[in-house]
Amino acid sequence: DTAVSQTPKYLVTQMGNDKSIKCEQNLGHDTMYWYKQDSKKFLKIMFSYNNKELIINETVPNRFSPKSPDKAHLNLHINSLELGDSAVYFCASSQTTGSNEQFFGPGTRLTVL
Amino acid sequence: SQKIEQNSEALNIQEGKTATLTCNYTNYSPAYLQWYRQDPGRGPVFLLLIRENEKEKRKERLKVTFDTTLKQSLFHITASQPADSATYLCAYRISSNTGKLIFGQGTTLQVKP
Numbered sequence: 001d002t003a004v005s006q007t008p009k010y011l012v013t014q015m016g017n018d019k020s021i022k023c024e025q026n027l028g029h030d031t032m033y034w035y036k037q038d039s040k041k042f043l044k045i046m047f048s049y050n051n052k053e054l055i056i057n058e059t060v061p062n063r064f065s066p067k068s069p070d071k072a073h074l075n076l077h078i079n080s081l082e083l084g085d086s087a088v089y090f091c092a093s094s095q096t097t098g099s100n101e102q103f104f105g106p107g108t109r110l111t112v113l
Numbered sequence: 114s115q116k117i118e119q120n121s122e123a124l125n126i127q128e129g130k131t132a133t134l135t136c137n138y139t140n141y142s143p144a145y146l147q148w149y150r151q152d153p154g155r156g157p158v159f160l161l162l163i164r165e166n167e168k169e170k171r172k173e174r175l176k177v178t179f180d181t182t183l184k185q186s187l188f189h190i191t192a193s194q195p196a197d198s199a200t201y202l203c204a205y206r207i208s209s210n211t212g213k214l215i216f217g218q219g220t221t222l223q224v225k226p
Binding site for chain 1: 121145147154155156157158159162200202206208209210211212213214216218219
């Protein structure tokens with residue numbers, strides 16, 4: 001019954017490694033997002049896709065590359081991980097870009113050692 | 114740039130009392146303000162939305178106000194319960210073309226029995 005799911009829940013890795021986080025929504029929504037929540041709890045948008053098309057690309061290092069194979073999936077690949085990438089990453093979805101309510105996944109806690 | 118400020122200090126109240134959380138925004142005049150609840154280890158969950166032409170919105174024990182002159186929204190929980198303990202995030206959408214939300218850092222509410 002999960003609406004927005006992410007895997008893995010926890011990710012611990014060494015600096016310099018490459019890792020991916022996967023997200024899937026079964027709500028039939030057109031729009032998906034990636035957010036980063038830092039240690040101070042600020043939730044900041046990173047990327048947004050609408051029907052597999054990139055529509056938001058905030059000032060994020062190009063080591064971060066989102067991919068949307070279909071509108072139900074939005075994955076995040078991170079190259080050459082750095083200590084500062086440690087955070088909780090949330091995937092979210094909304095019916096459309098004009099919808100007010102966003103549905104969030106459970107988050108992926110990334111720790112870079 | 115657009116900014117939302119919430120009281121970063123935790124709010125501790127006694128069960129049964131009314132909790133009041135504050136959200137102030139600058140450099141933008143949002144048409145809507147949203148409130149989300151976030152429990153530890155989970156993603157935010159949408160609670161309420163209030164439009165700029167609505168002074169007050171209620172949902173069960175929740176009440177939200179929106180003062181466009183003061184650039185402020187207040188979030189009230191009446192007859193608070195320990196189960197209301199969580200972090201509450203205020204947000205507004207700055208673009209209906211992209212769905213981009215700007216979040217405050219949240220206020221943590223602790224309701225003591």
